[in-house]
Amino acid sequence: MAAPRSELGSLRLFLTDAHPCSYLAGHTARNLVADPLAVCDTLYSALVLHGFRRSGEHVYRPHCQGCHACQSLRIPVRQFQPNRSQRRTQARNLDLQVSLVEPVLREEHFQLFARYLALRHPDGGMDDATPDSYLGFIRSSWSRTFLAEFRDADGRLLAVAAVDVLGDGLSAVYTYYDPAAEARAPGTAAILWQIEEARRRGLAYVYLGYWIAGCRKMNYKTRFRPCEVFINGDWRSPPETPVR
Numbered sequence: 001m002a003a004p005r006s007e008l009g010s011l012r013l014f015l016t017d018a019h020p021c022s023y024l025a026g027h028t029a030r031n032l033v034a035d036p037l038a039v040c041d042t043l044y045s046a047l048v049l050h051g052f053r054r055s056g057e058h059v060y061r062p063h064c065q066g067c068h069a070c071q072s073l074r075i076p077v078r079q080f081q082p083n084r085s086q087r088r089t090q091a092r093n094l095d096l097q098v099s100l101v102e103p104v105l106r107e108e109h110f111q112l113f114a115r116y117l118a119l120r121h122p123d124g125g126m127d128d129a130t131p132d133s134y135l136g137f138i139r140s141s142w143s144r145t146f147l148a149e150f151r152d153a154d155g156r157l158l159a160v161a162a163v164d165v166l167g168d169g170l171s172a173v174y175t176y177y178d179p180a181a182e183a184r185a186p187g188t189a190a191i192l193w194q195i196e197e198a199r200r201r202g203l204a205y206v207y208l209g210y211w212i213a214g215c216r217k218m219n220y221k222t223r224f225r226p227c228e229v230f231i232n233g234d235w236r237s238p239p240e241t242p243v244r
């Protein structure tokens with residue numbers, strides 16, 4: 001259920017200091033952050049509808065002077081049809097077993113998270129993660145969050161997806177995986193699973209966070225078609241991008 005308009009209208013928003021942009025070299029970034037003392041599960045769902053996203057206890061949206069490159073992206077799950085590449089990924093991962101667990105510290109999870117960051121995102125700002133910072137990133141005290149474990153037939157943990165349950169969908173907070181299993185495309189497999197899980201729960205969308213046109217590391221998001229991006233207060237189809 002969305003928060004009443006009056007609750008959104010009275011919500012205090014804070015503007016962060018400028019910091020180097022994680023996606024566009026040479027750019028600085030600033031975020032609008034919702035009052036942490038006011039955010040609750042229903043308000044969070046309403047804010048996601050307005051382009052916000054969660055990181056730990058904070059719900060934020062980019063608010064950069066002269067730049068509107070970051071756009072929230074979601075997949076309408078009832079209309080989604082996997083393309084040929086995604087069907088191949090599904091076929092490669094038919095053996096995966098998925099379990100839903102609480103977002104608590106598990107050494108196996110943290111070691112996989114640390115290995116993923118070290119090999120896939122060195123110097124990305126989280127490569128010196130600790131168990132406390134890991135937990136502080138993936139969960140909050142008020143969100144309905146679960147972790148989806150993906151294991152192969154031998155029980156080996158290949159990937160973990162942190163997922164929030166919203167009023168109208170699932171939000172893909174973060175997915176990390178074993179880099180040695182990259183041939184399976186575990187990140188894509190995790191999104192495909194979340195789409196099916198949203199359908200199973202009767203939810204309309206999977207929210208994939210921010211997308212920047214022309215940013216290679218984000219191209220995969222628009223390969224899930226159809227998709228919608230939040231532009232000028234409305235959800236609409238993104239500009240045409242190559243689909244592979």
